[in-house]
Amino acid sequence: MKTSYYIALLMLGLTFTANAAAASAVKTIEYGVNHSQPADEMRQQQLERLPQSAAASLPNITRDAMQKQISAAPASKTKSTGPLKAVSFASHSYYHEFRFYDVQTYLLDDFNYDGFYHTFSLNIDADVYGAAAGEQVPVYAVIYTSRNGGEWRHLHTTDVFYLQGESAYDSYEVVTSLDRGFPTDYYDVLIDLYEYGYDDVVATISSDNSNSLYALPLQSFDRDNDSYGEEVVVHGGSLSALALVALGFIGWRRRAL
Template identity: 40%
Template sequence: LLFDADTIYSEADVYAVLYLSFEGGPWNEYAVTEDFTIFGSSGSDEYVLVTELMSGYPTGDYDLLIELFDTFDGAFVASYGPDETSGLGFLPLEDFNRDAPVTEVVIIESHGGGGSLDGWLLSILLLLLFISASRKIWRHRNDSLVRIDSPAPAWRTGKDSRW
């Protein structure tokens, strides 16, 4: 929470008490600041308060009220809440124990290709290579089969009868 309080004086020492109201219910004090100094209407004296609602705050809409008190005598100085600004009303809050676990979404982007052969073309080439090798093996086996009662072919003996 960041807020900037102003004063009509050159400076004033104050502290803040913060209250939450659950869905229009009673105001419940939830934080008190340390003493701090505000300087006239300067914007350089902003106050930052970091809090975590640890437990006991059900999920819902909350209103936030800030009250300032003088550090010298504890006198009420000013208040600022949902009646003055809608930014402090209907805040969707819940305690730390009710927070949903944070899951990181991982997006994986992948691109295929980049090679000169894709899977289908490679499969077809391997199939053609297999068929070619099978035919050569079949021919080689069939060429070496010779009938016993027939003469050897001329091309086997190197003698051609026409020459």
């Protein structure tokens, strides 16, 4: 009987390890905002498309590692420009300056009504200075999340989109559904902006300077349903399995004595 108990305890620990090591995956839809159409209506249209989207597996990569990866590979070979052809970064010799005007966050889907959402969107509004009149400057954004104050981890890299001066009509929206691998917790968001063709960050916004990116109550889809049951948040990843095994062994030794 005791043996069965400790085997069950060990298997529970291994389950925690497997869950911690499971690959994260997300579904993402992104689009330029059409200001002639209500934002809520556009967002609902994208939400209806999300279930048909394929989930993309996320490499477990930190912000520092991602920046090195971007520096090592030419942007023109790693980024999609969508239906538009990006202006060559060699076509101008003057300096562009960028800043984030605002980023709005919208919490969208919470199936089990526990206050933690598996779908959210980011409406990114950035500006460019120093561009010629009427020039559309190609950029892309790299989005990271930090779980409960932890390390920044890559979430998504957008396609190329275009900024035009301080226009209010060039905002860009990214709708993300966390498919799996995101424990129920509070997540901060950070966004690095890159000018297409260059490997240095031209603007950054994060939870440090925007409340809309701070402590988002999130969880992945596989946890956002009534059948999942009560969740016990265990920090420390695979270490939790070792702790459980150690506790089981200590209990067995004490009973044996």
